[in-house]
Amino acid sequence: MTPAAASDERIAATRLMRRVLSQWRLVAICAVLAAIAGFVASASRSKLYEATTTVQLTDVNLATLFTSQNLQQQGIDAQTKAATNVKLVTLPRVRVAAARMLDGRVGTAVPREVISVAAQSGTTLLDISARDPDPALAASIANAIRSAFIETQQDTATAQLAATRRRVRDQLESLPPTQRGGQAGDDLRYRLNQIDNLELGTGAGVATVQVASTPTAPVSPRPKRDAILALLIGGILGIGVAVLRARLDDRIRDQSELAEHWELPVLGMIPPSRALAKEGRELASGAAMEAFALARTNLRYLHTDGQSGGPVVVTSSIAGEGKSTVAWNLALAAAMAGSRVLLIDADLRRPVLAQRLGVAAQRGFSEVLAGMVSPSDVIKRVLVSVPGNGDVSVDLIPAGFAPPSPIALLERDTTKPILDRLAARYDLVLVDTPPATVVADAKVLIERSSGAIVVSRLGVVTGNAFERLRDLLATSGSPVLGTIVNDASAVGHGYESYYGAAPAGSQEPARPAPAPRAQSIAPDDAPASSAAVAPSRN
Numbered sequence: 001m002t003p004a005a006a007s008d009e010r011i012a013a014t015r016l017m018r019r020v021l022s023q024w025r026l027v028a029i030c031a032v033l034a035a036i037a038g039f040v041a042s043a044s045r046s047k048l049y050e051a052t053t054t055v056q057l058t059d060v061n062l063a064t065l066f067t068s069q070n071l072q073q074q075g076i077d078a079q080t081k082a083a084t085n086v087k088l089v090t091l092p093r094v095r096v097a098a099a100r101m102l103d104g105r106v107g108t109a110v111p112r113e114v115i116s117v118a119a120q121s122g123t124t125l126l127d128i129s130a131r132d133p134d135p136a137l138a139a140s141i142a143n144a145i146r147s148a149f150i151e152t153q154q155d156t157a158t159a160q161l162a163a164t165r166r167r168v169r170d171q172l173e174s175l176p177p178t179q180r181g182g183q184a185g186d187d188l189r190y191r192l193n194q195i196d197n198l199e200l201g202t203g204a205g206v207a208t209v210q211v212a213s214t215p216t217a218p219v220s221p222r223p224k225r226d227a228i229l230a231l232l233i234g235g236i237l238g239i240g241v242a243v244l245r246a247r248l249d250d251r252i253r254d255q256s257e258l259a260e261h262w263e264l265p266v267l268g269m270i271p272p273s274r275a276l277a278k279e280g281r282e283l284a285s286g287a288a289m290e291a292f293a294l295a296r297t298n299l300r301y302l303h304t305d306g307q308s309g310g311p312v313v314v315t316s317s318i319a320g321e322g323k324s325t326v327a328w329n330l331a332l333a334a335a336m337a338g339s340r341v342l343l344i345d346a347d348l349r350r351p352v353l354a355q356r357l358g359v360a361a362q363r364g365f366s367e368v369l370a371g372m373v374s375p376s377d378v379i380k381r382v383l384v385s386v387p388g389n390g391d392v393s394v395d396l397i398p399a400g401f402a403p404p405s406p407i408a409l410l411e412r413d414t415t416k417p418i419l420d421r422l423a424a425r426y427d428l429v430l431v432d433t434p435p436a437t438v439v440a441d442a443k444v445l446i447e448r449s450s451g452a453i454v455v456s457r458l459g460v461v462t463g464n465a466f467e468r469l470r471d472l473l474a475t476s477g478s479p480v481l482g483t484i485v486n487d488a489s490a491v492g493h494g495y496e497s498y499y500g501a502a503p504a505g506s507q508e509p510a511r512p513a514p515a516p517r518a519q520s521i522a523p524d525d526a527p528a529s530s531a532a533v534a535p536s537r538n
Contacts, residue, residue, distance in 0.1 A: 011260055019246035020239070022253060027238035034234020035227045042226035049135035050219040051142040051212035055150070057085055057124045058205045082119035085126055089117045089149050097148035102140060110141055125209060135215045142212035150206045157205065165195050250462040255485055258456055261463050262470040265302060265482035267453065268295025270326065272487050292333040295484055299330070299428075299453070302481050310450030311344070311419045311429040312481065315442040317465040318435050321457035322486045324352050327432040330453075330484070331394045332384065339427035342379070344397045346445055347434045348406040351399030357382050364400025368418060369409050375422060395426070407440055416448040423450075437468045446476045457486035 088094070095110040102110075116129045128149070130141035172180065172188040179185060252258055255266065273288040299312070314327040324347070331343040344365055345353040354361040359380050367373045375397065383391045403409045423429045431449065436442035446452045452473060456466065473480050 015257060015260060016243070016246050018256070019249075019253065020242045023242040023245065026242055026245075027235060030238030030241065031231050031235035034237065035231035038230025038233075039223045039227035042221040042223040045221045046133050047218040048131045048133060048220040049138045049215040049217075050129050050131045051135070051139035051215050052127050052129040053142045053146045053212040054209040055126050055128065055146060056207045056209050057081075057126060058207070082126075086117045086119060088153075089126070089128055089145065090115055091152070094145065094148045094152055097151060098141065098144035101144040101147060105137065106141065110145060114141065115145060128212075130212070131219070139212040139214045146208065146211070150208070153206050161195050165192065168192050168195070250464055251459055252456070252461050252463055252466060253458055255458075255488060257463070258466065258483065258485065261466045264454065264480060265298070266485060267298040267302070267482040268292065268484045269488035270295075270322075270484060270486045271489065289333075292329050293336070295330060296333040296337060299481065300334075309428075310423045311431050311448075313346075313431045313433055313442065313446045313449045313452045313478075314455060315433045315436045315446070315452060315469075316455040316457075317437050317461050317469040319438065320460050321435070321455050323435070323455040324356075324432050326455045326484055326486060327430050328353060328357070328394075331428070331430050332392070334428045335392055335394050336386075340395075340425075342395045342397065342422055342426045342429045344422075344429065344431045345399040346410070346431045346441070348399050348403060348409070348441065349434055349439065351402075353396060353432060354380075354398040357396065359396060359398060361398030361400070364398035366400035366403050366406075366409060368397070368400070369412060369415055370403070371414065375418065407444060410441055410444045415445075419448060436472055437465055443472060443476055446473065446478050449478055451479045451481040452476070453481055454483040455486055456483050458488055460487075 090112060092109060095112065095115070096108065098110045099106050099108055106114075110130075114131050116131075118127045118129075119125070120127060128142055128146050130138050130145060132138040132141060168188055168191050172185060172192070175185055175188075252261070255269070258264070268291050270291045271287045314323050314330070316323040324345075327343060331341045335341045343353065345351050346365055348366055351364075353359075354364070359382060361378070361380060363373055363378050365378070368375050368378060378397055378400065380396045380398065381393050382396050383393045386392050419429070419431070431445055433442035433445050436446070442452075454469065454473075
């Protein structure tokens, strides 16, 4: 693996981890919901009581009474013996016999699922347990199974003893008279005596150690335990869902991911705000206003180095990143600093600025490019009332009519001279364009401008679209001045801590939507003073 490939893998792994961690709320919700569901489901189940009786098993090698294979018999694996006895306890004949002892309270046979048998490790003890909603019946079932098991073992042992006695007697009778009275006869008679002694014993290798008593507390359900288990399972499930979403969701959610796809200077980090959702109709305050002021300052130094520059195109990767509202608020921030600002709505396919700002515009940029009118005929001065600053303004050229082929109109040789003449009359000319990866209009205008600003809205822009925009603008011939990150968190960028320090109740009340007032003016008229207005999400 090459160093570059290893680096890419590390970046991808770090990005995946960051995306998973950013979904901690999802993981927490899954865990909590699973815990609640587990608790409710467990608490709603019927209570089960468990009673346990214990027996002790002893070896009874009847074969040694007839053969000399005692060493081989004693060599049977202990685990095999334990497993065999566990199976013997749950045989149908044992469960049927136990049901008879219970006078049919459990049917014709004790259900297999209510019985559990476990051998105590390292001992010859066997625990026989039974579960039932009735604690008394649970104890009765366990004791009945124990008694039935001992009974069946006795029946089996009795049959084996009878068969062994017959074989020993047959062997004794088959001996010649001389041997019958000798050592061989004595051995066989000794074995017959052992058989008689075993018949007098009880249990046939099974002895009761402890009878089952009536339980006082249920063993199931256990809501707290089940809730904890469900919490763990829900958390694991939530992590799995988070990983799956992180792999399938290509949307960029933080600034560091933007830099991983395309390293651009960050002009500004625009935090979310209720005012921003008003599509530029409300003045932003606090963090949002300061973010636009900082973006305007960064743009001034990156773009002009203190001298007048050409038009700046504002574009984005895909629709819905807020480029039009960012362009409007950036223009207002520049005007607020005393600059003469012109905003051109060059999105000839889906223009929005004139409608949002309440500007009645029948003619606009399309007519200027077509040579039907001059720029001075279509420029509108949009006045916005700013508390404490009076009226501030930005000059606006609306989009105008929708041409049948916007790209053909934008590619005319007259487009660049028109933009350059307008740029010479203003301190800043911003050109709002369609998303660059959607249609070619933006690239055409970028090639005829002095630079471009990329608006990237976190949670909306995808890594694939952002990289396509990077590759597209790499061939435009004009520099990409930087990116404005929309919907960025204010925490960590200074805005939140500074503007959040105001005492409770001292924050500025929500401002009503300003009523923009449009005037038709010539571009040589008095420069527009300006104000910063909230960026939108569109």
